[in-house]
Amino acid sequence: MPKVPLAENSKQPSLRRVFSWGRAWEEAIRLALFGCALLSVLTTVSIICILTWQTIQFFRVEPEGRPHVTVTEFLTAPEWTPSNAPEQQHFGIRPLVIGTFMVAGIASLIGLPLGLASAVYLSEYASPRFRGFVKPTLEMLAGIPTVVYGYFALLFLTPFVLKPVFQGLLGFHVDTFNALAGGITVGIMILPMVSSLSEDVLRSVPRGLREAAYALGSTKFDVSVRVVLPAALSGILASCLLALSRAVGETMAVTIAVGQNATGSFNPLETTETMTAFIVDITGGETSVGTVQDYSLYAVAASLFLITLATNVVAQLILRRFREVYH
């Protein structure tokens, strides 16, 4: 522990100007801590710089056997086949985007209503004891590694639920890898997140609003649906957006369950490929540095980052406004 010597010379105009090792030490600590905080900004900056730079390279590199990829081709071409022979290589991100949003859409159809309903139950109906038991359990569900969900989708959901129902009962063909299994699993994954975030939002709606509604003769249903939910609407929207961005960025469960064939099909029972699954696929396949396949990894990652960043920023801004209203 450094000693802080008192300023002995009383002629000094201000204590501030006295140099002491103790003060230098304090200042050094302040700077070191500031450096730690700055590291998070540095992370963001380097993510943005690397993705931008390598994506530019993706459009500039001249692959052997085919003309270089143009931005128009990347955005509009209907096929994504980077591992083909150079003449048949196509770099249109559309199939990946379709796959990604189909999985995220199915996930939202499952996760958002269930998560919201459980948030309403936990905040409006449940006893504190039940809530005290359910919240940690749901947190545990959220903490399960995503590989485990991949196992669940590929080796339980598809063979034991989807195949008997859709193939056996209804007569559709179900692929071993399909978007529906991935979507349902990601839906289960985002459920605890929606539930926990929305519950916080619902509980921060002031009691006064609820009590006023009860005083006017409302039932619990009226209070929940017509007072609390509308009042918390913006916060709930933000939590849904955060969950959606999580679903878009989800990797392992989707890679395992959905497959690695960018068909761009809209049929949820068929194999498809998401952006994240492509990135895992191509890095597992040992691409060499500087090839167009290697750069395509960065281009896809940049698109993914843009989508999730936009969703997150909007959600953060909405949440901030929500907090300003009630705090």
Added chain:
Amino acid sequence: MSHVAPAPAKAAGTPANSNTPFTRRAIGVVFELACGSSTWVGLLVLLFLIGILIWRASGYFQGPVGVQVANASPILVVGEQSQEHLKGFVKLTGQLTVSKTGRLEFAATKVKKIRRPVEEIPPARVTLTGLAVRPSQPSPLEVRLGDLVVTVPDATTLPSENGVWQLKGTPVLNQGRLSLTGEVECELVEEQAPAAETSAELEGVATPPRQTVWGFLSNSDSTYPGQAGLLAGFWGTFWVILFTVVISIPIGIGAALYLEEYATANWTTRFIQLNLANLAGVPSIVYGILGLTVFVRMFGMFKEPGTWKVLGLAIPLPLGASVLSGALTLSLLVLPVVIIATQEALRAVPPSIRHGSYALGATRWQTIWHQVLPAAVPGISTGVILAISRAIGETAPLIIIGVPTFLQETPGDIRSVGQVFQSPGDLAHVPFSSFTALPLVIYQWIRQADPTFSVSLSAAGILVLLAMLLALNGIAIFIRSRFQRQSRW
């Protein structure tokens, strides 16, 4: 938020379509039931998942005795057979079937153990005898032998007419179908015969794949399911998480201290805050790409891989997919989580403690080090443990940076705790050696075609992983509840 104010008025003003007390009550009950049941969905899924895993994993440890025959797909021997006979070179007689779960099952009626010198052991051969139907088209080259559909890749050896045939070859399971590879021999036994039963004879070196739990934990990964284990994944995870903790926790706590104790509410602070919230939402795969470029490849600055000798250590440059690269990548990933959790813990320390310390003449750092940090330790450690459990389960960033999913070596070749004390020199190699991690091993198992790997082994691996996470979560909950009771304010 202009719509907030009229909402209660609307609720009170319009009894809406629920006019009678009965319908009002019915709607309320239905709504409560719907909301309550969706809460249970999450809990039931959790229970269900664990149930499935235990069911699937138990098959691996206590299923029927199986035989692993040399280079063939593993064959499950159904029926009461003494395990003693199923070791070494064996000859089995019985019926070979492909079960619904996609395994090769051998209902053996006779088991014979043959003693042979190791040099003379031929590759596993199966002899199938049965009424064969000539393939209708050359591709796919399928022969129906009774109920069994056999694929023969070599077209020249195919049965040319119907009759009782004998097929010899190495049995391999290919996409749920039995396929004969190697030198396939086809021989017509009888030309016309009444429906003959399919019979099979199998010869090869057998190892029973029944695994003990201890063997599963103490073996390295293997291509034979009977010998595969988690050791390499376990040590890899241990070292990478240890380094992640050492790197991310001081930096994370430092950043949170700056933001909570030093920073004034200006735009820089607001920007850092918003940035943190966004970083926490960046998909983990993007961190993988960051790690790949910065740590593994080091921006391609080094045209040829070299080593940098410092303090007697040979540091490879660029770092490659080593323990250190993995730990640095995971540190960036968990930093926002650690910072946000620490900030919350620091905010919960009442200002009166700080004011009291200042009033006694302590400097800012003295106040933080002696008062604020000790008071916030329970909150910080809970957050840190949760961040660690997230890092343990992360798979995607490690795959992106090129960490191998199949590896038998442990980092620094340390395979037991005792070795750390016996030869501490090995520790120096740990940060720069390649590694694999638990979730990666599980991922690799899930993707195998052989169901013993994908269904049973991976379930067993997942249970071990979940047990570790559960223990960590338990510690976090314990710390939280214990210190909540003891807090002094």
